[in-house]
Amino acid sequence: EVDQVCKELKKQLDTLTSENSKFQTQAQVLFVFVFEQLNEAERSLALLRTELEEVQNRKKEEVTLLQAAREETETKYGKHLEEWQREKETLLTQIRATGDEKGTVAQLQEQITQLKQEHEQAQQLLQLSASNTLSELNTVKQEKEELQKRLIEKKEEVAQVSKQLFDRALNMESEQQKLQEEKETALRAVEGSTQRVSELEQALTKEKDTTREVALLLEQEQAKYATLQLEQGSLTNQVLVLSQKITEQDTKILELTERKDYLEKKTAEQEEAQKQKDNAENKLVESKSVENEQELTALRQDNVRLQSDVTGLKEEIVQLQTAKTDHVKRLEGEVEQHLRTIQLQEQSLQVIYIRCVIFTSNIIFFLSKKKKKSK
Secondary structure: HHHHHHHHHHHHHHHHHHHHHHHHHHHHHHHHHHHHHHHHHHHHHHHHHHHHHHHHHHHHHHHHHHHHHHHHHHHHHHEEEHHHHHHHHHHHHHHHHHOHHHHHHHHHHHHHHHHHHHHHHHHHHHHHHHHHHHHHHHHHHHHHHHHHHHHHHHOOOOOHHHHHHHHHHHHHHHHHHHHHHHHHHHHHHHHHHHHHHHHHHHHHHHHHHHHHHHHHHHHHHHHHHHHHHHHHHHHHHHHHHHHHHHHHHHHHHHHOOOOHHHHHHHHHHHHHHHHHHHHHHHHHOOOOOOHHHHHHHHHHHHHHHHHHHHHHHHHHHHHHHHHHHHHHHHHHHEEEHHHHHHHHHHHHHHHEEEEEEHHHHHHHHHHHHHHHHOO
């Protein structure tokens, strides 16, 4: 019955966790949607701001152009007015000076009417330019007001979307709190079965500690194996150096043998010369005196010295050959001993690895049994 209750509680926990994960995914999707909506709103606001800046720049340019045109018209027609007033004053002075001819007065009146017409035309042009500027300013103001209205509408839309998303987030938080409460109740109900799980976890920790110890032993053995490989490499290097030395000794032995052959040839030549001299001595004993005896003694001494050199060289060659054989045997024995030790260590490492594999398989089997029992 307790197992059935635990299973039901676990099922409830699984359903609650799945629902919680679903709500979390929905919240993430909503957050992404809100973020995208905010980005779009920011982009639209940036576009509207750029449009406003462009409109304001156009407005400024148009205002400057209108001001320049107005200044030009004012300067132009102001000059005309000043000239007209000057002509008027001159005519009035002339009228006051003469004051009798009607034709001059009529001409002056015609000129005055012409000047008045020109003045009226100038005023009309100024009014038209002013009305145009006012109409353009009104259009710019209308465009600005429309853009501001669009900005306000966009801000209201963003505020509505954010409010809706905030409400949905609050609802999701409340639902998540409910799920959390249900989960806590289920966990409180499952607390009775947690002791068995804690015992299993303790056993697992112990087994993990043992596996760690085995892994440390494996690492130590691998480090030893690496050091042995390094020693083997150093021994191979020593063997190469010794082989080079042996080759050098072989070259020396060859040189000594060549020298020995040369000395033997020389001794044979000297012996032949000695025989010839002996024959000559037998033939010319009477004719030759003390000088021949001295030369013979010198030749005999040279012969004795050469023979002693030959014997010494033979002894050196024999010693070098014996030393070479002893050294080679000693090196071969050391190399064989190191190879045996390396093979033994490799065998021990293989045995340790097999034990580790068996131990891990036993642990896995034990854990599978524990899981089956717990289920």
